[in-house]
Amino acid sequence: MRRINQNVLVVIFALLLVSCGGTTAPSAPTAGAAPTTAAATAGAAPTTAAATAEAAPTTAAATAEATAAAAPSGEAFKVAIVMPSTITDLAWSQAMYDALVRVQKQMGGEAALKISYSENMFNVTDAAAALRDYASQGNNLVIAHGTQYGTSLFDIAPDFPEVAFAWGTATDTGAAKGLKNVFAYNAKAEEGGFINGVIAAVLSKSGKVGVIGPVEAGDAKAYIDGFGNGVLSVNPKATVSKIYTGSFGDTAKAAEAANTQISAGADVLTGSAQQVVGAIGVAKERSIPWLGTQSDQSSLAPNLVVASQVYDWVGTLNDMIAKIKSGTVGGTAYDLTLANGGLKIVFNPQYKLPPEVQTAVDAALKGIKDGSVKVLP
């Protein structure tokens, strides 16, 4: 084959992989993502990447972790987590990682709980390798923090019956397949979406609100559908305009989507996934209020983020750890809801909230908790 055609094919291949992936770390033709793992055990890096950056571990647990492989570390509970994006994404992965750190602090620090993590594992093959590695390194709990990891996880879990696995967002613990060591966790994002929709409808003067979504699936879709219903419950004539960028990490496109929404008349915006930081930047520039989800996004636009739905995984994690310590390594499906405190609506203290918003929110919250309001009909 002529050399030149080969190179054109390489470029087209790269183009296809990049566009199909929509990842935070696109797969190049010859190598996988560049992970940052705090587990310093030699040879554990589960990718073939030639130039990976080993970030300084964020917990001192990593150095202790290395010696733990040689000598038993005693009572410390070991957790490992594989994530599709970074711990600084102000959204999905950060919510779980921050929760782990809070649990660690509650339990008494690194001596009580050791955390190992791998980020940017959007590529399922890399993630599967990481999960297998973590399971074989003696971790008590291995968390697969991404819906896409499910199939691989169900292949790996039977090989390590004493290791507890956790998978989210998901509701299937693999019980039907005979698996006993998988926990599942889910966030009923539509509930917070509904509340955010109520807030948006009350705040909007033009009756038009804009949504910047990633991919029409998972908790993003749940959140956005709930949001739409929340808006319509307050103002049935409102327009909820949705743009899906097709990727979780395309920050530039998310920003342009926000610009498009605002140019088309939206005066309140919301959105999901780590790419929303681009949209929040545009909202800040054009003074449009923003409603956040997955994590508290008010730091990015202190005067314009009205409220965020925050995923608080601490309760779920504590329950899992307690169960594992008492001998149960799986089988429970957890839900984050407004009622059980797993989902919280965190208002930004720097945003001046009109009193009618608070009234509407309280009414909606009460309705969801007692079941009288149907978030997803």
Next chain:
Amino acid sequence: MQQFFTVATLLGILHSTVRLAMPYLYAAIGETFAQRSGVMNLGVDGVMLMGAYSAFYVTFTTGSPWAGVAAALIVGALLGLLMALVSVTFRADQGISGIGLYLLGLGLSSLMFKTTLGTVQSVSGFAEVRLPLLGAIPYIGPVLFTHSLLVYGAFLLVPIGAWVLNRTTWGLNIRAVGDNPQAADSLGVSVVAIRYATVTFGAMLAALGGASLSISALNIFQENLTNGIGFIAVALVYFGGWRPLGVLLGVLLFSLVNSLQLWLQVTGVGIPSDLAVMLPYLLTIVVLALSTRRAAEPGALTKPFTRGSS
């Protein structure tokens, strides 16, 4: 559906097109120079990321976007020199070394971001500037002449690049080195010097393209901010037939379809969102496949030069 065919919508689409085109244009014009001299640099995305990070960090700490631009240019030059060293002096396979450069840029920018900044934050970068006379033209003024300075810079690069390549001695040397380095060498043109220069220049423009994202279009930096823009830019060089004007058309077409898919969704036209997302890439592949201008390709593209060999 009626909302779609209004003047406001069409103007909005054009405005988005111009804004979206900026990073692609910087990277693609830079890559055109490099490829015209015979070197294919697939690491453009990594250079863009390093440029984006450097510009952001310097602007964040000093408060001056121009200092950020300077930082990006310096970082781009350094990475360009590295690529030139590997491809021209060491004669490594350019596809592989390009990917290596990409991974270096991706990893290094993420590492430095985590160590120095830690969380996503915003800066005050280049704001939109309305050009005095041209900006007042009805309809066209807001669309074409109300953008940040870096957008204007990107579009100015096209005529400047075309003029340099086609009407100056440097341009002649670059083209000669890319088509037939043996002949150029025998006439006293230094193939090595020209290739070093074009690859470095191309990387500087790519870094500027990355900076245009972090301190102009988005005003934030995040890990993997470019999300593959650099690779698309390389493809657009092929698409544009290795000519700045062709590259401009390719970039505009790609950005237009990108902008279209956003506006289609906002105005409620019933196209499934997945199809809308596919459109730009599909179009690029179709045009690339149908393009018959293979003759425009630099004859020595990706072939390392050794004096005396054929």
